[in-house]
Amino acid sequence: MLTTVPRGTKDILPDTIHEWLYLENKIRTLCALYGFNEIRTPIFEHTELFMRGIGETTDVVEKEMYTFPDRGGRSITLRPENTASVVRAYLQNKLYANGSINKFFYIGSMFRYDKPQAGRYREFHQFGVEAIGEQSPLIDAEVISLGDALLKGLGLKDILLKINSVGCPKCRPVYREKLQAFFKDKFAELCKDCQSRYTRNPLRILDCKNPHCKELAEGAPEITDYLCDDCASHFSELQESLTNLGIDFVLDSHLVRGLDYYTKTAFEFKYLPLGAQSAILGGGRYDGLIEECGGDSTPAVGFATGLERVLLALETQKLLPVQNSACDVFIIALGKKAEQAAIKILQQLRSNNLSALMDYAGRSMKSQMKQANKNGAKYAVIIGDNELATANAIVRNMKDSEQMAVPFAALIDKIIFEVNKQ
RNA sequence: GUGGCUAUGGUGAAGCGGUCAACACGGCGGAUUGUGGCUCCGUUAUUGCGUGGGUUCGAUCCCCACUAGUCACCCCA
Numbered sequence: 001m002l003t004t005v006p007r008g009t010k011d012i013l014p015d016t017i018h019e020w021l022y023l024e025n026k027i028r029t030l031c032a033l034y035g036f037n038e039i040r041t042p043i044f045e046h047t048e049l050f051m052r053g054i055g056e057t058t059d060v061v062e063k064e065m066y067t068f069p070d071r072g073g074r075s076i077t078l079r080p081e082n083t084a085s086v087v088r089a090y091l092q093n094k095l096y097a098n099g100s101i102n103k104f105f106y107i108g109s110m111f112r113y114d115k116p117q118a119g120r121y122r123e124f125h126q127f128g129v130e131a132i133g134e135q136s137p138l139i140d141a142e143v144i145s146l147g148d149a150l151l152k153g154l155g156l157k158d159i160l161l162k163i164n165s166v167g168c169p170k171c172r173p174v175y176r177e178k179l180q181a182f183f184k185d186k187f188a189e190l191c192k193d194c195q196s197r198y199t200r201n202p203l204r205i206l207d208c209k210n211p212h213c214k215e216l217a218e219g220a221p222e223i224t225d226y227l228c229d230d231c232a233s234h235f236s237e238l239q240e241s242l243t244n245l246g247i248d249f250v251l252d253s254h255l256v257r258g259l260d261y262y263t264k265t266a267f268e269f270k271y272l273p274l275g276a277q278s279a280i281l282g283g284g285r286y287d288g289l290i291e292e293c294g295g296d297s298t299p300a301v302g303f304a305t306g307l308e309r310v311l312l313a314l315e316t317q318k319l320l321p322v323q324n325s326a327c328d329v330f331i332i333a334l335g336k337k338a339e340q341a342a343i344k345i346l347q348q349l350r351s352n353n354l355s356a357l358m359d360y361a362g363r364s365m366k367s368q369m370k371q372a373n374k375n376g377a378k379y380a381v382i383i384g385d386n387e388l389a390t391a392n393a394i395v396r397n398m399k400d401s402e403q404m405a406v407p408f409a410a411l412i413d414k415i416i417f418e419v420n421k422q
Numbered sequence: 423g424u425g426g427c428u429a430u431g432g433u434g435a436a437g438c439g440g441u442c443a444a445c446a447c448g449g450c451g452g453a454u455u456g457u458g459g460c461u462c463c464g465u466u467a468u469u470g471c472g473u474g475g476g477u478u479c480g481a482u483c484c485c486c487a488c489u490a491g492u493c494a495c496c497c498c499a
Contacts, residue, residue, distance in 0.1 A: 306499025
């Protein structure tokens with residue numbers, strides 16, 4: 001136990017950290033272009049925030065939250081997603097005073113007590129954006145466009161964008177009743193899961209994989225036929241915008257989001273080869289959440305993307321960058337005196353922004369040369385008794401194996417000159 | 423939470439109910455005196471094959487439980 005991470009968590013080791021940095025840099029660059037500003041909220045919040053915000057009957061709240069009492073007796077929950085937190089921060093800090101629209105993005109760990117699988121972890125990382133304060137479908141299109149630009153910018157192919165409208169508090173209940181009415185006399189024939197969906201979230205019955213449920217669902221009413229005028233026009237304007245932007249999408253009237261706060265637009269970018277974890281980016285509009293959290297009624301739209309899944313997709317398409325950890329200089333010191341001279345040179349090189357390494361174990365020259373090579377050093381600097389005696393160091397170009405003697409006094413400048421020449 | 427599959431050294435990966443548990447990569451050292459990348463040699467490693475039980479004269483190979491990973495379901499990023 002002492003040497004094992006908790007289930008569903010993992011170390012991100014130095015040999016893969018460059019992949020994360022690469023992805024995060026892409027994200028930050030893109031968000032700057034789109035005018036989304038970074039926000040960092042606490043890893044944990046009052047449990048109440050998530051229960052109210054996400055919905056008490058959702059799977060996330062009912063069975064996936066890391067909830068515990070702190071020493072003061074408050075109920076605390078590790079954030080399972082970040083939208084509720086951003087909304088909380090938006091309200092608490094009165095950010096609505098900044099203007100009619102606020103655009104945020106975040107990158108960070110989320111926690112859900114799930115059964116782990118590839119692409120599904122108990123601690124995982126999300127990048128998400130939230131645009132709060134604008135109701136126009138144009139902002140929906142912008143948010144989707146940002147997600148699209150990220151995935152395309154990473155070079156990913158075969159990504160599928162699905163969109164749907166899940167209606168609003170005005171029209172969704174009407175549709176829901178229609179749907180329940182449709183399944184009422186078929187209830188006994190539905191699978192166990194669907195029977196619970198019937199009351200919980202009947203829209204999900206339409207997506208059941210059970211063949212019999214599929215049969216029963218034939219001819220069921222579709223949400224898009226029951227949208228109110230407002231939702232319907234919002235949805236069609238969004239489609240017009242996406243078409244205008246050249247973003248391919250498919251309509252999926254069965255697309256449902258798992259969290260209660262979604263209204264109108266729902267969308268999902270999928271990468272099918274990831275199997276059950278193929279949803280790599282999902283989001284939608286949540287016009288009711290801010291009010292639910294105690295603010296004025298405020299429209300908002302956003303998405304979240306699972307970084308592990310994006311990385312997984314990038315890996316399958318061989319789009320990950322390779323690590324570049326080569327150093328500029330490796331100093332080879334032979335003997336105690338030389339070691340002292342070497343650490344001094346190390347320090348000087350580093351203060352001149354050159355990456356420099358040496359061995360501290362007093363190994364053989366051959367061994368140190370091997371290390372220089374393994375570290376990808378551009379130059380090796382050799383200092384032994386001979387060099388100390390003549391006050392010259394040997395500077396060896398590791399690529400072409402040319403080497404020269406350089407007086408100590410001129411050493412740093414010479415190395416800087418040589419490295420920059422390459 | 424439900425079901426299937428898997429679990430050998432740092433890594434990849436052979437193997438059998440009973441001689442030192444292959445091989446490859448890696449690590450370390452060496453191939454004439456202070457020099458790398460190729461090649462060659464040596465050496466290293468698993469507290470005995472995830473953990474704990476059981477079957478057996480004897481198990482890494484058989485059984486059970488647990489743990490972990492993985493796949494599917496649920497749901498989701």
